[in-house]
Amino acid sequence: MSDTILSIQQATILFKAQQAFQNLDFQWKKGENWAIIGDSGWELTAFIETLRGNTVLSAGKIERSFSADYVKSKTEAGEVHSFRDLIAYVSQKYVFKNRSHIQNFYFQQRFNSSESEETATVREYLLEVNPKVSGPWNIENVAKLLRLEALLDKSLLKLSNGETRRLAIALGLMQQPRIYLMDQPMTGLDAKSREEFGQILKRISEAGVQVLMTTSATEIPDGITHIGKLSKEGLVNTWTKEDFHLDQIQPLQMPSWDWELLASLLPKDLEVDPFPVIKLNDVTIKYGDKVILDRLNWEVNSGERWLLKGKNGAGKSTLLSLLIGENPQAYSKDFWLFGRKRGTGESIWDVKRPTGFVAPELSRYFPANQTCRKVILSGLFDTMGLFKKVSSEQEELAHQWIKLFILEPLQNTVIQRLSLEHQRWTLLARALIKKPKLLILDEASQGMDEFQRRLFKETVQQVCERSGITLIYVSHYAEDVPEVVEKVKELGN
Known part of the structure; x- marks a missing residue:
């Protein structure tokens, strides 16, 4: 039996009505955690959205074998299902809603003590997650892992940028994923939190979750095993973590406006x-x-x-x-x-x-x-x-x-x-x-x-x-x- 959990073969991919990749090949095997780097944030997001099934495949093939047994059992049981049930995703754009499930906040509301109570607390927001599968993650262990314990009863609007980012990662874990996709997850984290991110990644992996994240070439956290360099031509280079060195990356030209x-x-x-x-x-x-x-x-x-x-x-x-x-x-x-x-x-x-x-x-x-x-x-x-x-x-x-x-x-x-x-x-x-x-x-x-x-x-x-x-x-x-x-x-x- 193959140990590949996801493969992309000779794929031409359209994202937001534009061609993102041609002849894209990618093999993701059991036990691997990937960091995908590249010069274009748009291409990095297009790659993640391809794994999520949110782009148009105009040529080639994508196989998601990590979900094969799940899809088979749900089909036999006659239950509605998707491979996405096994995937968690942290976007760079995260939106929180108020208690009426409407995102109608205004900026000043964050600093008005009475009106910010319109928002759910961190605890309430985590409890709203309704996973499609069972798994090891609960409020106690995600709060401990992501240093949210002191924030559980805090209004979402009162969270700092970095605290919001940690909450977004916790929400993904509460979905009990097998695959965790993260688009620039260390953005907005302070230096200490970025250092800790590698340990968080290791803990997630030990629980049986495999991670793929987009990031900067200068920020490859511990827990990553493989690195891929992305361009319009696809993955132009791949390395193991041990074989990767910054001097292998071509320096960018100095950009300018008028x-x-x-x-x-x-x-x-x-x-x-x-x-x-x-x-x-x-x-x-x-x-x-x-x-x-x-x-x-x-x-x-x-x-x-x-x-x-x-x-x-x-x-x-x-x-x-x-x-x-x-x-x-x-x-x-x-x-x-x-x-x-x-x-x-x-x-x-x-x-x-x-x-x-x-x-x-x-x-x-x-x-x-x-x-x-x-x-x-x-x-x-x-x-x-x-x-x-x-x-x-x-x-x-x-x-x-x-x-x-x-x-x-x-x-x-x-x-x-x-x-x-x-x-x-x-x-x-x-x-x-x-x-x-x-x-x-x-x-x-x-x-x-x-x-x-x-x-x-x-x-x-x-x-x-x-x-x-x-x-x-x-x-x-x-x-x-x-x-x-x-x-x-x-x-x-």
């Missing part, structure tokens, strides 16, 4: 304010008995570029919520923005107008009809979507940003249907279109492939070099931080 066009869109004469852009004096933020920020002091002056860092759950999101005017606790604190103490008569629009903000989760909060173009234009009004008529000058400004980031073919596509990388460029254009004094980037290149991450880093570098903008940059990856960043604020020490 930097002169970028310069023309940036503010030419941002004045250097005589007062700090941000000033916090002994600021403490609590939710109930839980202290998130403890007597925090921080001063950011005009034109400075800061890296804000800290472990998942250290309070970065809470701090940023103060800076962008979304946290109601700001009014009772000794906290100044652009020379004005919060709670002295300023409107939320006064706070938002000089600030551009990008975070990966922002795309979830736009109404379903908001296209790439509308999202970019909404930056002029600091709203989560475009709800008013714009002038011809404003239309032209949006067109220039769309042209800069080569978004013309996608400008009328709704944001939720854009690829992650196109969502990121759309949100960056939205933040920059109003020529802000302060730019806050919270894991803003998350979900991009290596080429796009390098381009994003260089774009931020060029924005700072060509304007006097003040920058707060949040990233768990040192290699993603632009050289122009010269100061560091670390939370949780």
